[in-house]
Amino acid sequence: MALRFDAGRVCLDLLATSHPGERLDSVGALCAWIEEVGLVPAGTGLAHADESWIVQFREVRESVGRLVRHGGGSVSYGRALGRINEVALGAPPAPRAVRHDDGRLVRELAAPPGPAALLALLARDAVELLTDPVARAALRECEGDNCPLLYLDTSRGRRRRWCSSEACGNRERVARHRRRAALTRA
Secondary structure, eight states: OOOOOOSSSHHHHHHGGGSSSOSOOSHHHHHHHHHHHTSSOTTOOOTTOOHHHHHHHHHHHHHHHHHHHSOSOSHHHHHHHHHHHHHHTSOOOOEEEEEOTTSOEEEEESSOOOHHHHHHHHHHHHHHHHHOHHHHHHEEEOOSTTOOOEEEOOSGGGOOOSSOIIIIIHHHHHHHHHHHHHHHHO
């Protein structure tokens, strides 16, 4: 299954890497996700990434999940909040504009990013989500069977029901059609 990037926030896209199974299961998979989600410009060298990055990204993912899925008050919520605030203190990667061969300006990073810099971007995105009442009000959990994914509902009328119309939405429509067809045959 392809990686998903349709949750509406980078920190929510990170949560999607655990469903339907662990998606950050290798350094290569993590580096591909980092580039696809836009934490680094395309073509940024991440050859220095190692297994410790996977552990750190999964830890931040767990903290973000605990914060967006549960209300405050529990000890584990407090630990997760402390961890996200701590990670958010890190300096994000420094971008710079560089003239491309064709004359246009493109974004490049001033130096190869480390995990702390990239995780700072994710943690800051989570802080923005958690502290923005409008975004929090738009946070939804997919209504698809066995789908725990979260997304921001920015649809007109705020009536979006699934993380993806093509995946969970299509499965629901097919199941509904089959139920109706079974009723008409009975």
